[in-house]
Amino acid sequence: MATAAKRPRAEGTSGGGDKPLLAFLNWCREVGLELSPKVSVSREGTVSGYGMVALEDVQRGELLFVVPRAVLLSQKTTSIRGLLEKEHGALQSQSGWVPLLLALLYEYLAEDSPWKGYFSLWPELGSLRHPMFWSEEERKQLLQGTGVPEAVERDLASISYEYGTIVLPFLEAHPDVFPLQAQSLELYRQLVAMVMAYSFQEPLEEEEEEEEEPNPPMMVPAADILNHVANHNANLEYSPECLKxxxxxxxxKGQEIFNTYGQMANWQLIHMYGFAEPYPGNTNDSADIQMATVRAAALQGATTEAETRLLGERWDFLCQLEMVGEEGAFVIGREEVITEEELSATLKVLCMPAKEFRQLKKRDSWEEDGENSLILTNKTIPKLKASWKVLLRNSTLLTLQAYATDLKSDQELLHNKEARAKLSWKEEQALQVRYGQKRILHQLLELTSS
Structure with missing residues (x-):
């Protein structure tokens, strides 16, 4: 993905021949969604599909567009909101997305939906690029070791279960509301991908954060047109009457306007949004070392049955402290360990002398000391105890073994213009995900080698 845009055509109507865009812009005027005269919605000058481009110089703090709350598409604004409220208890799910998905399903299929103009700018649902729509073989071949195939498998299982146990029974119970074509797992899966890629969640107020469940997702017309880069130049603000x-x-003038989807690593971007940022653009990129991999690396150093048993005790102790879990991961960023508290505690407990561990277990609480609170950065990691660095290095080596390709082959492919030009879109995106992760892991190898 590029970081700058080409100059768009005047007025942002792609020469007047883009009927979906014209329908969307007309709809915006009808519902009071105000676009600044300084911006244009267009395919030209954007990095992917439709986007928003500056027609004139825009200053920091300037308003780009305003979305009235009545224009938002959610379970509270849909035409079937009364039915969704009535059946609220039956629509509870682990994802919390079912009410919005049913609202989208109804409005998307309704000929007279108030959001018909909004849907005109949606991508074709059959052309979505999320890895959940790749073949299993493609995911395994291209994304092995990145964590994406496992995340997709969990998603697909969850979607199928949610559809079969909650959504389909609801659709069948209301044939007067939903047409027969709504009863489609594939359509439901496509709408899930749309919610993953295009919905927004309004943040809770600070005083609500600890007590309340997160706000349900909602669709925000115009805001979901903006593409993402880590170094973004726009942000969505919430107020009682509207979103800005x-x-x-x-x-x-001429540059694309980018929102941010959050501090997302490339594997998260490809998983949830269907694209990755080319190296080195994503400053939020990271690599995971599975917690179970650190345990496996520690087990490699256990030479007797007693040492293996003691390692099991250490791991159980860390589980009790909620520092590790069977499916958890330590997250390594470009400049620092993002899960530094969990990783430093794990290294400490797994590497401390047996006598010291016995004493630690007898304490009533986990007492912080200088080592536990150590911030793990590229500057501090080389200064760790030798035993910590050995364990971290061995864990990194095991992690790298999970990939189908090595760093050198990916690097050669990345810099070979002729070979890279022959890559499919999926192969290119997967290359960016793999390469960014491997660069971070190899950097960690260097930091733990001194």
Whole structure:
């Protein structure tokens, strides 16, 4: 994905021949969704599909567009909100997305939906690029070791279960509301991908954060047009009457306006949104070392049955402290360990002398000391105890073994223009995900070698 855009055509109507865009812009005027005259919605000058481009210089703090709350599409604004409220108890799920998905299903299929103009700019549902729509073989071949295939398998299982146990019975119970074509697992899966890629969740107020469940997702027309880069130049602000997209830095004429989807690693971007940022653009990229992999690396150093048994005790102790879990991962960023508290505690407990561990187990609480609170960065990791570095290095080596390719082959492919030009879109995106992770892991190898 590029970081700058080409100059768009005037007025943002792609020469007047883009009927979906014209329908969307007309709909915006009808519902009071106000676009600044300084911005244009267009395919030209954007990195992917439709996007928003500056027609004039935009200053930091300037308003780019305003979305009235009545225009938002959610379980509270849909035409079937009364039915969803009535059946609220039956629509509870682990994801919390079912009410919105049913609202989308109804409005998307309804000929007279108030959001018909909004849907005109949606991508074709059959052309979505999330890995959940790749073949299992493609995911395994291209994304092995990245964590994406496992995340997709969990998603597909969850979607199928949610559809079969909650959604389909609801659709069958209301044939007067939903047409027969709504009873489609594939359509439901496509709408899940749309919610993953295009929905927004309004943040809770600070005083609500500990007590309340997260706000349910909602669709925000116009805001979901903006593409993402880590170094974004716009941000969505929430107020009681409306949502506002505001410039967070000056945007020169002709440049694309980017929102942020959050601090997302490339594997999260490809998984949830269907794209990755080319190296080295994603400053939020990270690599995971599975917690179970660290345990496996520690087991490699156990030479007797007693040492193996003691390692099991250490691991159980860390589980009790909620520092590790069977499916958890330590997250390694480009400059620092993001899960530094969990990783430093794990290294400490797994590497401390047996006598010291016995004493630790007898304490009533986990007492912080200088080592536990150590911030793990590229500057501090080389200064760790030798035993910590050995365990971290061995864990990294085991992690790298999970990939189908090595760093050198990916690097050669990345810099070979002729070979890279022959890559399919999926192969290119997967290459970016793998390469970014391996660069971080190899950097960790260097930091733990001194």
């Amino acid at each position: 997209m505001v410039a967070t830095q000056p945007i020169p």
